[in-house]
Amino acid sequence: MQSVYTCLTQAHDHQLILLAAGVCVVGVYGSFTVATHAARSEGRAARLWGGASVIASGCTAWATHMIALLAYQPGMPSGFEPTLTAFSLLMAVAGIGVSVALAIGQRNRIRRLLAGLVLGVSITTLHYLGESAYLVAGTVTWDMPLVAVSVPASILMFGAAIVVAGERRRDLRRAAAPLLVVAIGVLHFCGMAAMTLTFDPEHPLPPQAVPPEVIAPVVASVSLGLLALAVVGLRLTLNARAQARRDQERLRELANLAVEGLAVCEGEVITTANRSLELLSGLDTAELVGRSLSALLPGLTISTLPEREEREAELVGADGQRVPVRVLRSEVPLGGKRQTVLAIRDQRERLQTESRIRTLAFSDALTGLPNRAHFHDLVALHAASYREHGRAFAVLMLDLDRFKLVNDTLGHGLGDMLLRKAAERLKAALGEHDLVARLGGDEFAVLQIDVAGPEATHALASNIVELIGRPFLIDGQLVNVGASVGAALAPIDGVEPDQLLRNADLALYKAKADGKGTFRRFEPALDARMQARRGLEADLRRAITVQEFELYYQPLVDARSGRITAAEALVRWRHPERGLVSPADFIPLAEETGLIGPLGQWVLRTACAQAARWPAHIRVAVNLSPAQFRDVRLADTVKAALAASDLPASRLELEITEGVLLADEERTLATLTRLRAAGVSISMDDFGTGYSSLSYLRRFPFDKIKVDQSFIRQLPGDLESAAIVRAIITMGTCLGMAITVEGVETAEQFAFSAAEGCDQVQGYHVSRPLPLAEFLSFVDAREAA
Ligand code: C2E
Ligand code: CA
Ligand code: CA
Numbered sequence: 103m104q105s106v107y108t109c110l111t112q113a114h115d116h117q118l119i120l121l122a123a124g125v126c127v128v129g130v131y132g133s134f135t136v137a138t139h140a141a142r143s144e145g146r147a148a149r150l151w152g153g154a155s156v157i158a159s160g161c162t163a164w165a166t167h168m169i170a171l172l173a174y175q176p177g178m179p180s181g182f183e184p185t186l187t188a189f190s191l192l193m194a195v196a197g198i199g200v201s202v203a204l205a206i207g208q209r210n211r212i213r214r215l216l217a218g219l220v221l222g223v224s225i226t227t228l229h230y231l232g233e234s235a236y237l238v239a240g241t242v243t244w245d246m247p248l249v250a251v252s253v254p255a256s257i258l259m260f261g262a263a264i265v266v267a268g269e270r271r272r273d274l275r276r277a278a279a280p281l282l283v284v285a286i287g288v289l290h291f292c293g294m295a296a297m298t299l300t301f302d303p304e305h306p307l308p309p310q311a312v313p314p315e316v317i318a319p320v321v322a323s324v325s326l327g328l329l330a331l332a333v334v335g336l337r338l339t340l341n342a343r344a345q346a347r348r349d350q351e352r353l354r355e356l357a358n359l360a361v362e363g364l365a366v367c368e369g370e371v372i373t374t375a376n377r378s379l380e381l382l383s384g385l386d387t388a389e390l391v392g393r394s395l396s397a398l399l400p401g402l403t404i405s406t407l408p409e410r411e412e413r414e415a416e417l418v419g420a421d422g423q424r425v426p427v428r429v430l431r432s433e434v435p436l437g438g439k440r441q442t443v444l445a446i447r448d449q450r451e452r453l454q455t456e457s458r459i460r461t462l463a464f465s466d467a468l469t470g471l472p473n474r475a476h477f478h479d480l481v482a483l484h485a486a487s488y489r490e491h492g493r494a495f496a497v498l499m500l501d502l503d504r505f506k507l508v509n510d511t512l513g514h515g516l517g518d519m520l521l522r523k524a525a526e527r528l529k530a531a532l533g534e535h536d537l538v539a540r541l542g543g544d545e546f547a548v549l550q551i552d553v554a555g556p557e558a559t560h561a562l563a564s565n566i567v568e569l570i571g572r573p574f575l576i577d578g579q580l581v582n583v584g585a586s587v588g589a590a591l592a593p594i595d596g597v598e599p600d601q602l603l604r605n606a607d608l609a610l611y612k613a614k615a616d617g618k619g620t621f622r623r624f625e626p627a628l629d630a631r632m633q634a635r636r637g638l639e640a641d642l643r644r645a646i647t648v649q650e651f652e653l654y655y656q657p658l659v660d661a662r663s664g665r666i667t668a669a670e671a672l673v674r675w676r677h678p679e680r681g682l683v684s685p686a687d688f689i690p691l692a693e694e695t696g697l698i699g700p701l702g703q704w705v706l707r708t709a710c711a712q713a714a715r716w717p718a719h720i721r722v723a724v725n726l727s728p729a730q731f732r733d734v735r736l737a738d739t740v741k742a743a744l745a746a747s748d749l750p751a752s753r754l755e756l757e758i759t760e761g762v763l764l765a766d767e768e769r770t771l772a773t774l775t776r777l778r779a780a781g782v783s784i785s786m787d788d789f790g791t792g793y794s795s796l797s798y799l800r801r802f803p804f805d806k807i808k809v810d811q812s813f814i815r816q817l818p819g820d821l822e823s824a825a826i827v828r829a830i831i832t833m834g835t836c837l838g839m840a841i842t843v844e845g846v847e848t849a850e851q852f853a854f855s856a857a858e859g860c861d862q863v864q865g866y867h868v869s870r871p872l873p874l875a876e877f878l879s880f881v882d883a884r885e886a887a
Contacts, residue, residue, distance in 0.1 A: 118173030122166050126286075129162025129328040135335025142342065156202055158331050160195030161324050163225055163286075167194075167232050168321045170290055172314055178301040179239040181311025186235035190228045197224015205264055214265045222260030222285065226253055229293050237311040238299050245296040252292030259285035363417075363427075363446035370395045370404055382427070382448055384420030395444075399429060404442055407431045417446060426453060466540040468518055469525035477539035477547050481599040484549065488592055496559040496591045498548040499606040500566060503584040503618035505544035511769075512581070519576045520583065527569045531562065547606070556591060556623065563587040563621035571619055584619035586610060595624045608632050639695055641677070642688055646700050650676050653708055654871035657880065658723070658842060658864045661856040666884055668721040668755065670864065671709040672871045673701070693729040702730045703739055710747035710754065712874055717881065721753045723785065728761040734769070737776040744780075751781030757808065759787050763798050774802055785842070790830060799837060807834045811845020814865070818854045831858050 133155045140151035167190075174180075197220060205217035263281035266274045354376070357364045363379030365372045375390040383390065383398065395402060399415045407413060409431050417425045426449040434443045464476040472480065484495050502524060509517035521544065528538045528546060537549040550562055570585035588610025596602045605624040611632070613622040645651065655669040675683035692698040706724055713722035730736055744751055756777065762770055774784055783805035786798070790810045799807075809830050816823035827843070834841045843855040846865030855863050869880055 114170075115173040115175055118169055122169035122173060125169055125325045125328060126162060126166040128325075128332045129158060129165065132328050132332030132335045133158040133162060135339045136331060139335070139338040139342070152202075154331070156199045157195055158328060159198045159202075160191065162328055163194045163198070163228055164191045164232075165321055165324045165328065166286075167228060167290065168317070169325070170294075171232060171236055172318060172321065174236075174294060176238055176299045178299065179307050181237050181307055181313045182317050183235040183237055183308075183310060184312050186231055187312075187317070190231035190235065193224055193231060194228040197221060197227065200224070201264070205268065209268070211265055211268075214268045215261045218261030218264030219257060221264060222257030225260065225286065226257060226289060229289050233293060233297060237308055238301075239307045240302040240305055241300045243298045243300065245298065248292055248296040252288055252296070256285045256289035256292075259288065360445075363448070365390070365395075365398075365444045365446065367395060367404055367442045367444060372398070379446060382419070382425060382446065383417060384423075389420075399427070399446075402429060404431065407444075409433055414449075426450060466542075469522055469540050471525055471546075472537065472539040474539070474541040477537075477541065477549070478599065478603070480537060480539070480549055481602060484551065485592065485597055485599045485602070488597060493551070494553045494555075494592060496550040496553045496562075496589055497602045497606040498550060498559065498563060498566070498587055498589045499541075499603075499610040500546050500548070500570075500585045500587040501610065501614075502544040502570065503586055503614075505583055508581055508583060509544075512579070516576055516579070516581070520574055520581060523574050523576065524570060524583075524585075528566065531565045531569050533562070536562075547603075553591060556594075559589050559591055559623070560621065563589055567619055567621055586613040586618050587621040588613050588624065589621070590624040605629070635691065638688065638691055639697075642675075642692060642695070642697055645675060645677070646697060646704075649704075650678070651701070651704065652676055652873065653705065653712065654873055655722075655877040656864060656871035657869050657877070657884075658862045659868050661843075661852075661860050661863050664884075666720055666881055667862060668723055669713075669877060670723040670757070670871075671705060671725070673705050689727065693727050696729070698727055698729045699733060702726065703743075706740065706743045707746060710743045710749045713753060714747045714749040716878060717885075718753070720881065721755055722749075723755040723757055725757045725787065726762070728759070731758075731762050731770055731773060734773070737773055737780065740777060740782060741780055744782075752783075755783045755785050755806065757785045757787040760791070760798060763802070767801075771802060788844075790826065799833075799839075803837075804839050806840040806842060808842045808844050808864075809860070811865070814843055814845045814851055814855070815847075817851050824854070827855075828858050831860050835859065 136151050136158060137155035140148050140155055143151055168187075201217045201221035201224065203217075204220060205214050259281050263278045263285060266281065267278035269275055354374075357374075357376040358378070360376055360378055363382045364374075364376040365379055366374035372390050372393050372395060375387050379390060380386055385393075390398070395404060397418070399417055402413065402415050407429065412428045412430050415427055415429050417427045419425055428447045428449055430445040430447075432443050432445070433440050435441075464473060465471065466473045481497060487493065488495060502520075505517070505520070508520060521540070524544075525538070525540060525546070528548070532538060532548065533550065535551040537551075539547050539549075541547050548562070548566070550559055553559055566587055567585050570583065574581045574583070588606050588608065590596060590602045590605035590609060592602055595605050605628075608628040609622045609624040612628055613620045616622065652674050653671045654674050655671060657666045658668040658670065659665060660667050673685050673689075675685075675688055677683050689698070692701050709722050709724045713720070726736075733739075740754075740756070741751075743749075744754065758774075778784060784802075785806035785808055786804045787808050788810045789807045790813055807830065809827055813823045813827050817827065818824060831841050840862065841860040842862040842864055843851075843860045844864050846852050846855060846863050846867045848867055851865070852863055852867050872880060
């Protein structure tokens with residue numbers, strides 16, 4: 103140790119030692135900055151700068167070593183062996199190159215240790231080659247123990263320095279540079295101290311020795327080169343910093359544009375916040391920065407927050423108000439290091455939207471009542487609670503009679519108002535715990551809870567029918583609708599929710615069929631009837647497409663002359679299995695299902711076409727049902743049928759019943775007037791069965807009245823019927839309308855009708871309805887007679 107100390111303090115030129123240190127620092131700085139730049143670059147540029155960095159490092163080691171050697175004052179002539187000196191430079195560059203190649207980007211400590219050892223070996227080689235190249239006029243002896251200790255020690259220190267340089271922990275990384283300095287110091291000064299030079303005139307300086315005066319400028323120019331490189335490195339570093347600052351600035355601007363709140367954290371403390379976070383929290387950046395995360399988001403810590411996984415949390419704002427948020431943590435490389443960034447998303451709007459969607463999904467927008475889905479849930483809930491507690495309940499279905507008419511004629515706005523008012527009245531009719539829902543259109547449903555017995559449901563239904571039956575005052579207009587109600591009681595009429603709803607529906611159906619404004623409770627027979635009906639409906643639909651219908655004709659004869667003046671077309675369904683089906687069995691169904699439209703049109707066209715081909719003095723009568731009058735195109739349909747068949751309008755009679763006149767009088771009268779204007783005659787069918795027949799006769803000038811067969815059937819024995827028939831005939835004649843008596847089955851009935859002065863007679867006594875061919879033969883036979 104003593105020799106090392108003496109060597110350092112007495113045998114060296116201190117100014118040159120300082121210069122060596124200075125060149126070392128400048129060279130290391132230059133190499134490092136260039137290496138950093140290489141790491142930031144890519145491809146060819148990265149390779150070029152990396153190579154430059156390796157060469158610069160080698161040069162630094164070499165120049166430092168050479169200046170240190172030049173600082174050595176052996177006290178005798180000295181010089182340098184040129185080949186070995188040059189070779190030592192090459193060794194240094196190559197050694198560092200290999201070491202860097204081994205260590206670059208290595209997380210593996212063994213690889214880094216290996217790289218460090220290679221570096222140590224190469225620097226050691228550089229040193230001892232350099233020393234071997236140092237020639238003096240004398241002899242050289244070595245303190246081998248010192249060499250033997252210092253060389254492995256410094257090589258190990260090189261190894262350790264490169265290992266810690268690649269560590270994650272900053273404090274460990276910091277130890278790398280001092281370790282390198284110590285390693286180089288130990289290597290150099292121990293190496294120098296281990297060498298003893300003894301002046302010996304017997305050993306002159308070899309002739310190839312280059313004197314220090316010659317080598318010094320070479321070393322100086324290499325050092326200057328390193329200085330230049332350091333300047334370049336400085337520039338590159340400054341540029342990179344400026345770029346990083348600009349990036350940071352841009353990033354901040356970008357962060358401020360973000361809708362989400364963003365916070366950069368160091369540990370559990372916020373170091374940066376964007377504008378959205380200021381708005382969200384009501385705190386400004388100055389207040390946010392330095393705040394601990396748990397103060398802003400109670401219960402949340404970075405350490406327990408997994409990366410890339412959103413967490414629900416509450417943000418505590420300026421005035422202590424709590425905002426529901428979602429927090430996402432990311433580790434982002436920012437400004438050259440990885441930083442924790444929290445994205446904080448305001449959830450208030452989303453939660454509001456969700457709750458709005460929930461309300462919308464479960465309630466009806468127009469009335470605010472529960473909707474169909476919600477009602478089904480409620481029924482299911484009560485069915486479940488029935489199984490547990492055995493409390494009876496009832497499901498009532500209702501729809502508004504004539505609602506469609508109101509909606510169509512008075513407009514949808516008024517229709518909506520009517521529905522809202524109806525909903526109000528329904529609510530008023532209910533018991534405290536009962537519920538009403540709107541299922542859609544004019545359909546409502548009621549869930550009656552804790553039902554004491556069928557009477558309770560009956561009472562509620564009657565109440566509803568009565569309340570809805572009262573006139574509504576809407577927009578200054580009186581509107582009359584009614585309600586039909588069907589009910590099913592749990593457990594008597596079913597317990598399963600679906601079954602209850604279906605049974606209540608069947609009961610409603612029955613209520614409507616039995617005349618509107620009524621209440622019906624479910625009964626098992628409804629189900630069977632319903633099924634049969636559904637079968638028939640499907641059948642009817644098919645029959646219309648494959649044309650399974652035909653027309654029969656029943657003659658009408660003049661009461662006095664007995665001549666055929668007209669024939670009534672009566673439709674028949676030739677069913678493949680059931681045979682000939684009577685219209686009484688399928689016309690009502692066709693009316694309900696709307697199938698009467700296409701069917702009626704077919705009857706009209708066929709009757710016109712067939713009548714056009716029979717004797718011109720025989721007219722044809724076609725029945726029109728009320729449902730056909732709901733179609734505003736009816737008059738056009740009739741005209742089209744006439745045009746298509748070339749049948750003169752005067753040969754067509756249309757038979758309508760009072761039912762036609764019941765609904766929407768204005769429109770019906772307009773249609774009748776149009777038909778009349780086209781030259782078609784209109785008959786009032788089944789006269790006498792309705793209740794206000796006379797008033798109809800006054801409102802519309804029919805061409806003909808057909809007295810209903812129920813009166814004729816009692817004749818001639820029943821005096822009252824005889825009186826009615828007589829009165830109708832008298833009245834019709836006075837009003838200028840022709841009279842037909844229907845259902846005449848006997849000669850007496852015929853004689854009575856003729857005697858009372860009716861114009862035409864129709865009935866089995868004359869002929870049953872006949873297929874076209876038979877009807878035509880019948881006509882021929884009659885004409886001949
Ligand atoms: P409606 O218009 O009153 O037709 C007269 C019905 O009385 C016919 O029954 C006919 O066969 C029957 N009838 C005729 N003379 C006698 C008689 O002396 N004694 C008895 N007991 N009955 C007699 P049908 O053909 O079964 O028709 C029943 C109802 O079906 C018709 O009554 C009519 O309302 C309707 N209908 C028939 N065809 C059509 C059609 O093409 N369109 C529409 N909308 N309805 C039709
Ligand atoms: Ca008829
Ligand atoms: Ca009739």
